[in-house]
Amino acid sequence: MTQTIDTKTVKNVAHLVRLGISEEEAQKFSGQFSTIIDYFDMLNEADTENVPPASDITTNTNVLREDVAKVSMSREEFLKNAPRSERGYLKVPTVLGDE
Amino acid sequence: MTGQFHTLPIHQIHQLLIDKKISSMELTQAMLRRAYEIDPKISSYVTITDDLALEQARQADDRIASGENITPLTGIPFALKDCISTRGVRTTCSSKILAEYVPQYSATVVNKLADAGAVLMGKTNMDEFGMGSSCENSAFVDTRNPWDLERVPGGSSGGSAAAVSASLCSFSLGEDTGGSVRMPAGFCNVTGIKPTYGRVSRYGLISLVSSFDCIGPMTRDVQDCAIVLEAIAGKDERDSTTFNSPVPQYHQDLNKSVKGMTIGIPKEYFVSGMEAGVESSIQEAIRTYEALGMKVREVSLPNTRYALPVYYLLLMAEASSNLARFDGTRFGLSVSENARDVIDIYLQTRREGFGDEVKRRIMLGAYALSSGYYDAYYLKAQKVRTLLRRDFETALASVDILLAPTSPTTAFKLGEKTNDPLEMYLSDIYVVATNPAGVPALALPCGFSKGMPVGMQLIGRHLDEQTLFQVGHAYQQVTDWHEQLPPI
Numbered sequence: 412m413t414q415t416i417d418t419k420t421v422k423n424v425a426h427l428v429r430l431g432i433s434e435e436e437a438q439k440f441s442g443q444f445s446t447i448i449d450y451f452d453m454l455n456e457a458d459t460e461n462v463p464p465a466s467d468i469t470t471n472t473n474v475l476r477e478d479v480a481k482v483s484m485s486r487e488e489f490l491k492n493a494p495r496s497e498r499g500y501l502k503v504p505t506v507l508g509d510e
Numbered sequence: 511m512t513g514q515f516h517t518l519p520i521h522q523i524h525q526l527l528i529d530k531k532i533s534s535m536e537l538t539q540a541m542l543r544r545a546y547e548i549d550p551k552i553s554s555y556v557t558i559t560d561d562l563a564l565e566q567a568r569q570a571d572d573r574i575a576s577g578e579n580i581t582p583l584t585g586i587p588f589a590l591k592d593c594i595s596t597r598g599v600r601t602t603c604s605s606k607i608l609a610e611y612v613p614q615y616s617a618t619v620v621n622k623l624a625d626a627g628a629v630l631m632g633k634t635n636m637d638e639f640g641m642g643s644s645c646e647n648s649a650f651v652d653t654r655n656p657w658d659l660e661r662v663p664g665g666s667s668g669g670s671a672a673a674v675s676a677s678l679c680s681f682s683l684g685e686d687t688g689g690s691v692r693m694p695a696g697f698c699n700v701t702g703i704k705p706t707y708g709r710v711s712r713y714g715l716i717s718l719v720s721s722f723d724c725i726g727p728m729t730r731d732v733q734d735c736a737i738v739l740e741a742i743a744g745k746d747e748r749d750s751t752t753f754n755s756p757v758p759q760y761h762q763d764l765n766k767s768v769k770g771m772t773i774g775i776p777k778e779y780f781v782s783g784m785e786a787g788v789e790s791s792i793q794e795a796i797r798t799y800e801a802l803g804m805k806v807r808e809v810s811l812p813n814t815r816y817a818l819p820v821y822y823l824l825l826m827a828e829a830s831s832n833l834a835r836f837d838g839t840r841f842g843l844s845v846s847e848n849a850r851d852v853i854d855i856y857l858q859t860r861r862e863g864f865g866d867e868v869k870r871r872i873m874l875g876a877y878a879l880s881s882g883y884y885d886a887y888y889l890k891a892q893k894v895r896t897l898l899r900r901d902f903e904t905a906l907a908s909v910d911i912l913l914a915p916t917s918p919t920t921a922f923k924l925g926e927k928t929n930d931p932l933e934m935y936l937s938d939i940y941v942v943a944t945n946p947a948g949v950p951a952l953a954l955p956c957g958f959s960k961g962m963p964v965g966m967q968l969i970g971r972h973l974d975e976q977t978l979f980q981v982g983h984a985y986q987q988v989t990d991w992h993e994q995l996p997p998i
């Protein structure tokens with residue numbers, strides 16, 4: 412399943428993780444990704460017939476607690492780290508595009 | 511008594527404190543002076559918290575004077591890896607994206623250490639978000655190895671290892687996602703433990719890989735390691751993966767005899783590529799254990815060659831999801847110039863805020879999770895993870911502990927591996943397998959190769975830190991590698 416990861420694929424995954432990248436960066440990452448993914452392909456040699464995927468590595472199951480309301484961070488405190496806020500809300504530019 | 515106590519282990523300083531031979535204030539001031547004098551050479555700290563340290567030292571002295579509620583950590587100066595949240599103290603993960611971030615809450619481990627009366631000296635440098643094996647991926651500065659300033663301290667908890675090694679704190683906390691406590695401990699001649707997954711609360715730890723991450727102490731010796739783990743471990747209702755089982759009094763049973771116990775040597779760890787001086791130090795350590803009456807047997811971890819790809823694939827996948835929270839809208843860096851919409855803020859902020867290694871890993875993680883590749887990469891890696899876990903279960907059913915090196919070489923030079931990401935990944939070859947399996951591992955100094963420290967690790971059964979401490983302590987009673995200090 413060895414394949415080269417081309418710049419188009421790199422740009423596509425960059426968009427998936429909301430990362431702006433330049434053409435030059437896409438080229439650099441494309442070469443590096445191909446080397447790394449080739450190395451990962453070694454996993455195909457492992458026999459995993461009838462082996463379940465790992466899910467939880469602790470023996471804890473169904474950790475429950477009472478759903479009790481408690482005092483947590485105040486809105487004012489929370490907004491201390493907010494880059495932009497207005498009237499107690501986080502502020503971001505248009506989400507749904509132009510009118 | 512001045513001038514030397516910064517190099518003493520916690521258990522000795524504690525005695526001096528309660529005997530009123532020194533005060534926490536004297537100790538803390540001396541340690542701060544030393545940090546300002548020495549740290550510019552090694553850059554282990556990202557932030558030094560002088561005011562807080564002096565205030566906590568004053569409180570510790572009051573507590574000691576009153577004679578009440580004194581713990582083994584009361585008045586002891588420590589440092590924290592900068593991925594552990596501290597209320598009111600900048601917490602950066604050594605990333606531009608969090609360069610100015612000041613958390614509104616503290617991690618559970620920070621609250622526990624504060625309650626114990628420990629004194630926070632500062633926050634230590636790391637590879638950005640824990641992604642790296644040399645500390646060279648810090649967005650701020652390269653930490654240097656106190657044993658040779660041309661060499662790396664290891665990573666990603668390189669600052670925490672270097673600060674203990676250079677006696678700029680009495681202990682530190684690191685965080686081990688795939689060797690990030692043990693590998694730098696080995697490079698810097700420090701003792702450190704990656705506890706069982708779930709033994710220490712992750713609340714307030716900035717997540718890298720939620721199913722691998724373990725906070726662990728880095729100390730001068732095994733006894734200190736036991737003392738600190740005892741203080742930070744335990745159930746936390748804010749982290750549902752923490753175990754309910756009570757935390758043992760690790761330090762009380764350290765002196766139990768190891769005679770008759772069995773060490774397993776994983777044969778797959780001794781194949782090729784190991785530096786001669788590392789291999790001979792490990793062999794010497796095995797002989798030391800034989801002289802202590804332990805039995806030694808070769809064991810097999812047949813899926814070892816898959817550990818590195820499993821580890822990196824799952825890391826990248828989980829990290830790509832965990833790091834989605836850094837989006838420039840709620841906290842952290844926000845680059846919004848000419849942003850037409852919220853997507854532009856995400857794209858610009860993450861482009862400027864993340865370093866190359868973080869970018870590589872979140873992109874590869876998204877690739878491994880994307881439709882068409884999910885079965886081949888992510889799901890396959892989770893299946894092989896089950897095999898890795900079974901390897902440890904099988905091997906540890908017939909022996910008490912496993913012994914292996916922490917790295918195939920001693921500390922490498924700065925710049926030596928930065929241009930080849932895969933080559934850098936390979937330096938983690940001995941330490942990554944434990945995290946997908948969840949088992950605990952204790953790293954401790956076991957010799958020198960061409961003047962640089964060599965580390966070994968003891969790997970144990972789930973929740974059996976006690977045996978690791980006991981076996982590690984027995985070794986340190988008959989060797990003095992851990993007492994060797996760097997020429998700085």
